[in-house]
Amino acid sequence: MEMFDLLAHRARVSSDRPALEDLESGEHYNYAQFNERAARLAAAARDHWGLEEGDRLAYLGHSRAEFFAMLFGCAKAGLILVPLNWRLAVPELEVLVEDCDPGALIFGAEFADAAAELQQRCGPLTLVALDGAADGQRDYHRDLADTRPDLTAHPDRDPDTPWYLLYTSGTTGRPKGVIQTFRMMLANYLNIGLAVNLSGDDVLLNVLPLFHTAGINLYSSAVFMVGGSVLVARAFDPDQALQVLEKRATIFFGVPAVYQALLDHPGFSGERLKGVRSWGCGGAPLSLPVAQRYVDAGIRVRTGMGMTETGPTVFLLDEDKVIDKIGSVGRPQLLTEVRIVDRDGRDVPPGDAGELLIRGPNITPGYWNRPDATAEAIRADGWLHSGDVARCDEDGQYFIVDRWKDMYISGGENVYPAEVEKVLEQHPAIAEVAVVGMPDDKWGEVGKAYYGVHADRDAPDPEALRAFCRERLAGYKVPKAFERVDALPRNALGKVTKQELRDHAKQ
Known part of the structure; x- marks a missing residue:
């Protein structure tokens, strides 16, 4: 199948159906308006920003509905969109900009200073302001208004043509730009859309950052495939999320930290949220206590697993297995x-x-400008080496045991930190925990546990935690060191950045 103009065809089929709404600004588009907006961006990129097919267009800003006009506008123009992680410092952003070499950078008002500094550091770069332009900058809305959009479908293209780049966090070295394609988006729709029975009547609340594959594809891009509606939150806010989930949304996807925050909100109740028919979770395992509280409220949260390199959906757990197979990511999808x-x-x-x-077909063609990294990750016969340690039980359910790189060897024995963390999470005082390997003269490596404590609990001393582990784990798996922290370091999706902890443990 060639890469066709999905949005133009959807506008033809579902022109008046609601497509997008920005929950902060109230701006909203039906599919005809969405298609026109994307076509205007394609024209503005060509006529006002000097971009040609194959060029990169970067975006630095918080989540907003307009982002998807940029995404599909780039598809129309043959450009490559590069959503930048707004949590990064300017020197970190500079590395990404120099790697992808965009011709223009669209930015939100909150990142005006960072955009100007990037222009100074990275050489020729057209700055396009979303919220009012300064001297020497292009005005996004004015430029889009001053175009003659082509509303016809763009020419068919190879489905593996790069469409957008998503940069990995770079916690273990130089960040890599993962190439995203139309084939990957279509495969993701078939993997996740069929599994959760997406339809044109569905309304998604999207609270995840749009520089990440989950924000774009779980389930926004799949909802566009079927002509449903996406409500875009600027950021996750429990008050706003509960109101929208109660009154409007039918499907939702979050990470464990989001689900915990909803549980902790005084307004949480299963009765209030009965209009949401499908709940999904990824990014990290959902703990048994959290999953059980949702089940008790009449809500079954389906966990899954994927990667930026896989578009992302690979696995999804069936609703009737969310407790019986807690910790499982389910079965591989279609x-x-x-x-x-x-x-x-x-x-x-x-x-x-x-x-x-x-x-x-959901696997990335590779990494931008990194044939070495591509060859290392995608080897014979197209198999992607995920870097995850997994196992499959007798029922065909898969479990992600740990990250391959997180495993350490103590006295010749493999230790998977996730196994140790699950034990420590059972301690009534422990609110969060992460275990990493650290050097040891006798055993080669031993474990160090970093942990946070519930506000209403006294902190257990290290020896008490060590004894707690000894009752439940083999001796070589028991951490040698314990350190209390106010909060574990996390990335934008709430995943613990273990490289920071490993570096700290070596000191």
Whole structure:
């Protein structure tokens, strides 16, 4: 299948149906207006910002409905959109900008200073202001108004043509721009859209950052495929989220930190949220206590697993398994093959742990300007080496044991920190915990646990935690060191950035 103009066709089929709404500004588009907005961006990029097919267009700003006009406008113009992580400092953003070399940068008012500094640091770069332009800058809305949009469908293209780039966090080295394509988006729709029965009547509340694959594809892009509606929040706010989930949304996807925040809100109740028919969670495991509280409220949160490199959907757990198979990411979805292999690339027996390999039309063609990294990750016969340690149980349900890089070897034994963390999470005083390996003269490596404590609990001393672990774990798995922290370091999706902890543990 060629890359066709999805939005132009959707506008033809569903012109008057609501497509997008910005919950902060109130701006909203039906599909005809959405298509026109994207076409205007394509024209403005060509006529006012000097961009040609294949050029990159960067975006630095918070989540807003207009982002999707940029995304589909780039598809129309043959441009490559680069959403930048607004949490990064300017020197970190500079690395990304120099790597992708955009011709123009669209920015929100809150990042005007950062945009100006990037222009100074990175050389020729057209700055396009979303919220009022300064001297020497282009005005986004004025430029879009001053165009003659072509509302016809763009020419068909190779489905593996780069459409947008999503940069990895770079916590373990130089950030990599993961190429995203139309084929990946279509495969993701078939993997997740069919699994949750998306329809044109669905309304999604999107609270996740749009520089991440989950913000774009879980489930926004899939909702556009079926002609549903996406409500875009500038950021996650529990008050706003509960109101929208109660009154408007039918589907929702969040990360565990979001689900915990909703539970902690005094206005949370299952009765209030009965209009949401499908709940999804990813980014990290949902703990049994949290999953059980949702089940008690009549809500079954389905966990899954994917990667930026996989578009992202690979696995999804069935609703009737959310407690019985807690910790599982479910089964591989329709357009994905998986294997679990040992260090020599041989398939492991059922129940054994090994590295997860993934193959299918949802796999990225590679990393921007990084043939070395592409060759390392995607090897013979198109198998992507995920870097995740996984196992499959007797029922065909998959479990992500840990990250391959997070595993450490203590006295010749493999230790998976996630296993130790699950034990420590059972301690009544522990609010959050992360375990990493640190050097040890005797054993090579040993564990160090960083933990936070519930506000209404006294902090347990390290020896008490050590004894708690000894009752539940083999001796070599018990952390040697414990350190209390006010909060674990996390990225934009709430994942713990373990590299920071590993670096700290080495000091």
